[in-house]
Amino acid sequence: MEWLGLQFFTELPQSGQVILDCTHNPLLVLVAYLVACAASFATLDMAERVGHAEDPASRRLWRWIGATCLAGGIWAMHFIGMLAFQAPIEIHYDLPITLFSLLIALLASWLAMHTLSELRPSLAHYLQTAIVIGLGIAGMHYVGMAAMNSIATAYYQPTLFGLSIAVAIGASFAALWVAGYLREGSGLLHQMLKYTAALILGAGIISMHFTGMAALQLVLPEDRVPTLPAQTGHLQLGLTVALIILLILGSAVSAALADKKLQNKEHDLRRLNTLLGQLDQARVSLQQAANYDALTNLINRRGFNQLFAEKLSQKAADGGMLAVMFLDIDHFKRINDSLGHDAGDALLKVIADHIKGSVRSHEDVVARFGGDEFCILIGLRDREEARNLAQRIMLKMKEPIELAGRRMVMTTSIGISLYPEDGATCEELLKHADLALYQSKAAGRNGLHFYSSNLKSRASYELQLEEELRHALHEENGLTLHYQPIFELKTGRVTKLEALIRWQHPVHGLLTPDRFLNIAENNGLIAELDNWVLRRACRDLGELSRHGCNELKIAWNCSPLNLAREELANEIESALRSAGVAPERLELEVTENALMGNIADTLVLLRQIRALGVSLSIDDFGTGYSSLAYLKRLPLNTLKVDRSFILDIPKSTADMEIVQAIIVMAHTLHLQVVTEGVESLEQYEFLERSGCDFIQGYLLSRPVPLEELRPVLEEINQRKHAPGVNPLSLARGTSAPASPDPSPKSPAPHAGASVVRPIR
Incomplete structure (x- = not known):
């Protein structure tokens, strides 16, 4: 088989001379290897640039630069290798054929870079492309061999010829796979892998060349005699070609490195712009969050x-x-x-x-x-x-x-x-x-x-009262308790007292609860105020016991807000223990509206208090829910009828019937009845006839401080009801007419009767 004057798979002629003493210049061989390694490194670098290029035009540019570097490097390696070949005959090279071999190398290299520019080529694609590229490189090599002109005829050993093609395909596959693998990555280790891969790929490429050269056998005709070649400049030419191609490859690698740095800067700029955009969005979001309500999207x-x-x-x-x-x-x-x-x-x-x-x-x-x-x-x-x-x-x-x-x-x-x-x-x-x-x-x-301007004055007044009330509580200065007797009709004696708080204000004088309870409730002071009343009432009850009043009970009004506190039962127990008072001598008064606020939790708390032995009373009965369904569930002892039902007795028949019905109902539920606001003898007699258990009101006494209480109790307990006696004369030190108008300076009949009277 003959192609371009080359003998493939053709037996050597029977006649002729085989030239055996062909050698290679070691320096040029080394230079050819270095060029192959440089071309391999440049190819790997160009493949990386192609993979990282974002613009299609930039991707095409680097693909052509990479193809040129690979083709120029392989061709220069082949050319230098041919210049390194030394034979005892005159050898010249045909320029057109040599340039044609360069064209073949360029086409094969372009195919290699085109494959590497794909995102994720498959292994089969790598193999197919490697076969085509390997054949192209082998074609470039043997076309370049055909450019040799001499008196000898070139024959090739088939085995080594086939091996050279296999080496070319193998080197091509290795180059493609390594380039694809190293396309992603960075850092020192990545760079060292590229250097190592370039050395190995360079060895593979030059191995193909010298395997093809080993297959070459030059045969002289019988009638020709080998002649010594003239002095040639192959060494200088080879070094010059090597220098030129290395400069080209170095320039390409430097350009790739500069482009990489430029692209990294562009990436940094884009990231910076992205971060600035995100910061701007975050600023807008923060401004939105800072100025707008997330739930309703209204401004905050x-x-x-x-x-x-x-x-x-x-x-x-x-x-x-x-x-x-x-x-x-x-x-x-x-x-x-x-x-x-x-x-x-x-x-x-x-x-x-x-x-x-x-x-x-x-x-x-x-x-x-x-x-x-x-x-x-x-x-x-x-x-x-x-x-x-x-x-x-x-x-x-x-x-x-x-x-x-x-x-x-x-x-x-x-x-x-x-x-x-x-x-x-x-x-x-x-x-x-x-x-x-x-x-x-x-x-x-x-x-x-x-x-209106009076609202500001009122607010300032309430703020001042709040500060002064807080100070009075902490210093225990100005607060005091007054006690109003509760008369038991059956025994004809005072058996209970209702503890009522008063505040001796340094400017406004004696203040009843209606002047400051709302302030305490609205500013978180009511629990502390309530507890102060409880402890002072227990202490005063202990003092009364030491003066012979061992049977007296004290009724203490509890705040509706206090009924929501789980600590109330423990506070009551602590106050009784500190004062040395039996629990049976304390009666807790709560309004029915306060009980209905959270009936389930209230029931639990009331049962705990009842378990201590403390009595329970409903205050102001008839002004709230008045539900029998609730009354039968509550652990009560006493029901206190509101004074609003007593005021018009005996003039109002309806009120008399209501009171009688309440008394019957309470006794049916095994509850004792206290009627407050009793101010006349007629009211007293009506309640006595109706079976009421206790009465409380100005007919007996106004609320008085502890130091004035014992003389009032002694006088009430000793006084007998006789016909013609002024009803109000039962009260200590009074001689008012039977139906007096309350003095403007005196509190209303039940003003401040509860430390926790709710505003209704």
């Missing part, structure tokens, strides 16, 4: 204050009015307690929509301050605009709401302050709107109130 207190300051500044410059409205949802806590916080959140969203639907969408500001508290800021021309808006909101709120399978109607309390009438700063206007809201809630809720 912080955002409201910023807008408020801007609008206030604008109004101060241009003139005009502003209205600040505080809204509070009435009894919203019951929704959370009964249906859960998820239902409460759903309700707040609906309410927020109701409020937004009632205001002017672009001009008015609606904010949620937290919980069930909303605030509205509106510009207006006159006071009535604010009133009309508040009424629209109240009307909208009364629309039924479907929530958790229930249909409910909510109401709202609203407080309004106006600029510039009620204040010139944000703080003033908000504070004054809050005071107006407090007035709306105190007036029974579901209403609106405008701020």
Whole structure:
């Protein structure tokens, strides 16, 4: 077989001479190996750049640069290897054929870079491409061999010829696989792997070349005699070619490195821009979170204050009015307690929509301050605009709401302050709107109130009283107990006392509970105040026992708020133990409305207190639920009839019948009956005829301090009821007419009769 003058698979001729003493220049062989290694390293670097290039045009550019480096390196290695070949004959090289071999190398290299530019080539794809590339490299080699011109004929040993092709394919497959594997990665270890791979691949490439050279056999015709070749410059030419190709490869690698650094900087810039974008988004999100309520998407207190300051500044410059409205949802806590916080959140969203639907969408500001508290800021021309808006909101709120399978109607309390009438700063206007809201809630809720100057005076007064009450509690200075006798009709003696707190204020004089109990309840002082009354009453009862009053019992009024505290039973036990008083001598009075607040928990607490031996009494019976179903479940001893049923006796037949019915009902439930507010002999006689057990009121005595109590008790216990005796003469030191008008300076018949009297 002959191709381009080369003899493949052809037996050597019978005649002729085989040239045996062919050698290679060791220096040029080493240079050829270095060029092959450099070409391998450049190819691996170009494959990495192709893999990392993001722009398609950049990817194509680096693919062609890589193909040029690989082709130039392989071809230069082959050319230098041919220059290293030394034979005892004259050898010349045909330039066109040599250039044609370079073209073959370029095509094979382009195919290799095209395969490496794919994202994830398969192993089969690698193998197919390696076969084509290996054949191309072998073709480049043997075309280059065909460029040799001499008097000898080139024959090739078939075995070594086939082995050279196999080596070319194997080296191509190894180069493709290693380049694909090393395309991803970074760091020193990655770079060392590239160097090692370049050395191995260079050895593979040059092995193919010299395997092909080993297959070569030059045969001279019989009639020709070997002639010594003339002096040639193969060494200088080989070194020059090596220098040129190494410079080209070095430039390509340097360009790839610079491009890599540039791309890394671009990546860093993109990451920086991404981070800046994320920071900007985070800033917007933080601003949203800082200025807006996450549940209702209304602005929150912080955002409201910023807008408020801007609008206030604008109004101060241009003139005009502003209205600040505080809204509070009435009894919203019951929704959370009964249906859960998820239902409460759903309700707040609906309410927020109701409020937004009632205001002017672009001009008015609606904010949620937290919980069930909303605030509205509106510009207006006159006071009535604010009133009309508040009424629209109240009307909208009364629309039924479907929530958790229930249909409910909510109401709202609203407080309004106006600029510039009620204040010139944000703080003033908000504070004054809050005071107006407090007035709306105190007036029974579901209403609106405008701020007025007396509200501020009242708030200042209450704040001062709160501070002074806190000081009085901590220093135990000014607080005292007064006791009102409770007369037992059966024995004709005083057997009980009701402990009533008074506050000897240094400026305002003696204050009854109606002046300061609300303040204590609203500011978290009621439990401490209640406990002070309990301990002082037990201590005073011990003092009375030491003076012979061993049978007296004391009735102590317990706050409705205190009934929610699990510690109450332990506090009662501790107070009794400290004073050395038997539990049977203490009676706990609670209002029926307080009992109904949380009947299940209240029952548990009352049974614990009853287990101590303390008696239990319902105060103000008839003014609350008055439910027999609850009465029979409660561990009670006594029922106290409210004074409102006694006032018109004997004039009111209906009241007389109600009282008689209450007494019969209580006795049926095995309860004793105390009637308070008794002020006349007729009332006394009616109650005695009706079977009442105890009476309490001004007919006997006003509440008196401990130091005045014993003479009052002795006088009441010794006095006999005789016809014609002035009823009020039963009271110590009095001689008023039978139906007196209470003195304005004296407390009402039952004013302050309970330390925890709820505001109704």
